[in-house]
Amino acid sequence: MKRIVGRPALSYNCAMSTGQTGETDLLAIALRWREAGQRAAIATVVSTWGSAPRPAGSLLVCNDAGQFAGSVSGGCVEVAVIEAAAEVMRTGAPTLLEYGVSDEQAFGVGLACGGRIRVYVEALE
Amino acid sequence: MRLGMARALIAAQRDARAVVLFTPLDGGLQRLLDAEGLTLLALTDPGLATAGREALRSDRTHVYNEQVLVTPHNPPQRLIIVGAVHISEALCSMALAAGYAVTVIDPRSAFLRPERFPGVTLVNEWPQQAFAALQPDARTAVVLLTHDPKIDDPALLAVLPTPAFYVGALGSTRTHARRLERLAEAGVDEAGRTRIRGPAGLSIGARTPAEIAISVLAQMTQALRQEGGARGSAS
Numbered sequence: 001m002k003r004i005v006g007r008p009a010l011s012y013n014c015a016m017s018t019g020q021t022g023e024t025d026l027l028a029i030a031l032r033w034r035e036a037g038q039r040a041a042i043a044t045v046v047s048t049w050g051s052a053p054r055p056a057g058s059l060l061v062c063n064d065a066g067q068f069a070g071s072v073s074g075g076c077v078e079v080a081v082i083e084a085a086a087e088v089m090r091t092g093a094p095t096l097l098e099y100g101v102s103d104e105q106a107f108g109v110g111l112a113c114g115g116r117i118r119v120y121v122e123a124l125e
Numbered sequence: 126m127r128l129g130m131a132r133a134l135i136a137a138q139r140d141a142r143a144v145v146l147f148t149p150l151d152g153g154l155q156r157l158l159d160a161e162g163l164t165l166l167a168l169t170d171p172g173l174a175t176a177g178r179e180a181l182r183s184d185r186t187h188v189y190n191e192q193v194l195v196t197p198h199n200p201p202q203r204l205i206i207v208g209a210v211h212i213s214e215a216l217c218s219m220a221l222a223a224g225y226a227v228t229v230i231d232p233r234s235a236f237l238r239p240e241r242f243p244g245v246t247l248v249n250e251w252p253q254q255a256f257a258a259l260q261p262d263a264r265t266a267v268v269l270l271t272h273d274p275k276i277d278d279p280a281l282l283a284v285l286p287t288p289a290f291y292v293g294a295l296g297s298t299r300t301h302a303r304r305l306e307r308l309a310e311a312g313v314d315e316a317g318r319t320r321i322r323g324p325a326g327l328s329i330g331a332r333t334p335a336e337i338a339i340s341v342l343a344q345m346t347q348a349l350r351q352e353g354g355a356r357g358s359a360s
Contacts, residue, residue, distance in 0.1 A: 023198070024134060024198065046188060096150055120148065120150060122126055123126075
């Protein structure tokens, strides 16, 4: 049987939200990280084309310890966004990311649904 | 985003104030405006102010002029349930998960135990008084679960004149037919009577309290997202 080789094991952990997952609840989670002395970043879905799973305005928040909460897709591009957010947290400079249809590699970054999304990533500072 | 802006956004949500966040995609300074701020913005940048109002009205995020991300933060949708019955417990927890701020009204204090309804506002009053204070708006759903005419009928009379996007009443088809007759005698016109979803909930063969709650929440979602119920609070 052909084995599909993906990315190595990831050191990111989905943080528990408090039952509610509204966008303001996610901001509150990011704020608590900052108040605890961690760095935090906010990723916002800016626009979507085709059958993207999360609408514009959806949020993912993450910190420099590898925790995250919320989503910008159905799990397809979250890791790539969190990796980009690490750079944003280091430099403080926001960035605009774009993701399209998934590539051939099963675990490569991309949207399996065939949609396209743009994501704005900024530090909370 | 600045820490102060995140705090202001969270405070606005807590105080049920509608605000719009403007994020320039070139990394420029963000702005957070309420209705008053939008009025001032209209003096200098009417296009952007209109984009902000439109975002609140449609409850949708969009990009203005390929330059500015316009994100509405409307207060949460409200669900007001009349009757602290078994189905209410399931409907409360599901509606909270779906992002509603939930209130339960029941004049019978024996039913209205806080431990049954974590995270829910409880109102131990008759529906007429309760609704006069709660004032359902276009982002409010009302569900009547007592099927006791003493409680449900006054609730309907209080709710039907309001712009609530969903009014559902539990009870069999026969119970509902009798309810409609009573409302007609009480002077509720046909438009008012047909607004009531009765028996409440989508027809999915629900039997248990949790399944009935699923069918009611599904019908509320349909009213909100497919029937143009998702109106924001922008004036």
